[in-house]
Amino acid sequence: MQETQKKLADSIRQAENGIDYFAKSGAFCPWCGEKLKVTDTKPWCGDSRIRYQKCINIKCPLSTIDKTIKSIQSL
Numbered sequence: 001m002q003e004t005q006k007k008l009a010d011s012i013r014q015a016e017n018g019i020d021y022f023a024k025s026g027a028f029c030p031w032c033g034e035k036l037k038v039t040d041t042k043p044w045c046g047d048s049r050i051r052y053q054k055c056i057n058i059k060c061p062l063s064t065i066d067k068t069i070k071s072i073q074s075l
């Protein structure tokens, strides 16, 4: 159970720090690997662009806690 909590803490930290967004495939949940749904897309700022996304896998704890996941697309 401790491992699970550690993994969850890591996933939440990644969600807050920002995960990679791929132009072709999008971004994937740091917990379950499901493709994320985009909820907000920010304009390009320099050579990067931030999106706010959510996991739609109902079995995923990040979805359960309705966690917003930040993703970063870079040129």
Ligand SMILES: [Zn+2]
Pocket (backbone or CB within 6 Å): 029, 030, 031, 032, 033, 034, 055, 056, 057, 060, 061, 062, 063
């Ligand atoms: Zn997930």
